[in-house]
Amino acid sequence: MSAPEAVRCTLMRGGTSKGAYFLADDLPADPGARDDLLLRVMGSPDPRQIDGLGGAHPLTSKAAVVSGSTDPDADVDYLFLQVAVDTPGVTDRQNCGNILAGVGPFAVERGLVPAGDAETSVRIRMLNTGELAVATFPTPHGRVRYDGDAAISGVPGTAAPVVVEFPPAAGPLLPTGNVRDTVAGTEVTCVDNGMPVVLVPAAALGVDGAETPAELEADAVLAGRLRALRAEAGHLMGLGDVEGTTVPKLTLLAPPRDGGSVGTRTFIPVRCHTSIGVLGAASVAAGLRLPGGVGEGIAELPAAGDRVRVEHPTGFLDVDVRVDPAVPVVRRTAVVRTARKIFDGTVFPRPAETAPAHARRPGGRHDSAAR
The missing domain is CATH 3.10.310.10 (Diaminopimelate Epimerase; Chain A, domain 1)
Structure with missing residues (x-):
């Protein structure tokens, strides 16, 4: 799949971050072509990101790639990609728990997961690490509700709560084996x-x-x-x-x-x-x-x-x-976040001829086995 001239995109605030959410099928399968496209979508490299969706800060230059999951323990797969602001870099070396807060609502909005009558829980496999999370949020009458009375620091106003629970991680809690x-x-x-x-x-x-x-x-x-x-x-x-x-x-x-x-x-x-x-x-x-x-x-x-x-x-x-x-091991981890859909439509990437020839992808994937 060659890089498209226009791409279906949903811009969402997830927690205290903001990012572009895509279905995996709407992006090139080749990682290099995909990352080059995301740089052009976000307007990188440019400290202002004036020619794209990015907000001139790492917290607002993020992308989520979502698809149905083949894992029996998950409903959807979520790949987080951090798009550098002023350098031509895209990396999958980490998860993002803030952008994660928008993955469940996005999956329902795009038909990957059916909505419940009152609330919906979406099981999410985070491809960056292979770990799982469950996001639960209100869906009255089968529609995602974004307004509510949950407040989180760093975000003005209130919104509907997204409760994100994380099963125990597969890797060691203390990667070095020492508490100090x-x-x-x-x-x-x-x-x-x-x-x-x-x-x-x-x-x-x-x-x-x-x-x-x-x-x-x-x-x-x-x-x-x-x-x-x-x-x-x-x-x-x-x-x-x-x-x-x-x-x-x-x-x-x-x-x-x-x-x-x-x-x-x-x-x-x-x-x-x-x-x-x-x-x-x-x-x-x-x-x-x-x-x-x-x-x-x-x-x-x-x-x-x-x-x-x-x-x-x-x-x-x-x-x-x-x-x-x-x-030592963690038995339970849960947080309350909020998310909001900002727009859903078509984004037009900067033309390829004015973009860097290749996205630089620092390092390899950070996965549980490597930790």
């Missing part, structure tokens, strides 16, 4: 509850963890330390050379300031997230539940219950996580 490691001279906890994350005490890097993302991004010394830490942690976690990729995430931990469990600042890879990713927060919450981790003495966990409130620059994200530290 010394990486680039800093004590960290490397954890993977759906997203490889390195937990780092903010004070260990000379910041207090309450700075704005812009302030942290302007700190050249901090950026250098983050790069060195990511490079070493990537090898230690079995991810290989992570230069040019977005995993592992680095999350700085600080005492909570607004009644939550912990304050965070997350880097992707050296740009500071304006909130926090769903799967990243799931990994942070699980890491805080591990005795002996670097979160001890920083986090303030509730005395009862599974909920961990993860504070971030624009609010908080609640994660219900149950950990058996003796194994």
Whole structure:
């Protein structure tokens, strides 16, 4: 299939991200041709993405490719693709739990899954890792409902809740086998509850963890330390050379300031997230539940219950996580997100002759077996 002149597309906000959702059959089967097309759809490489759908930030330059699943435990397959903003790169090295929130509604809208009379649960296989998730959302009278009273930090107003539950990940919760490691001279906890994350005490890097993302991004010394830490942690976690990729995430931990469990600042890879990713927060919450981790003495966990409130620059994200530290393994992870359909129609990619000849796809697929 050659790259089409026009493509059916649904633009959706999923959680605190925004992306273009496609049926797999509407895109080229060849990954290189597909990625080149997505660069032209999003308007990359260009820091403003002025000639495409992208919003000039990694959180608004994302794509979901969805199809019916052959896995008996799933209804649909979801491939997440991060489209770089100012470089010609498309990567499948990570999942995105925010864009995931829109996959269930999209699957119903496009007829991949029938809607229930009151609510619908869609079983989703995340092709980036092979892991599963179940999204449940309201479908009164067999139609997806987007309005509601659920509020999430980083998104104005309210919307219908999308409850996303994650079965235990297939890979180890502690990729290095240790609850603490010394990486680039800093004590960290490397954890993977759906997203490889390195937990780092903010004070260990000379910041207090309450700075704005812009302030942290302007700190050249901090950026250098983050790069060195990511490079070493990537090898230690079995991810290989992570230069040019977005995993592992680095999350700085600080005492909570607004009644939550912990304050965070997350880097992707050296740009500071304006909130926090769903799967990243799931990994942070699980890491805080591990005795002996670097979160001890920083986090303030509730005395009862599974909920961990993860504070971030624009609010908080609640994660219900149950950990058996003796194994260690996560028994349950669930979050509440929201999603909204922005438009459904046809997108016209930038002409191929003005686009880069080949999309650069940093690294290979990040899968469970490799972790």
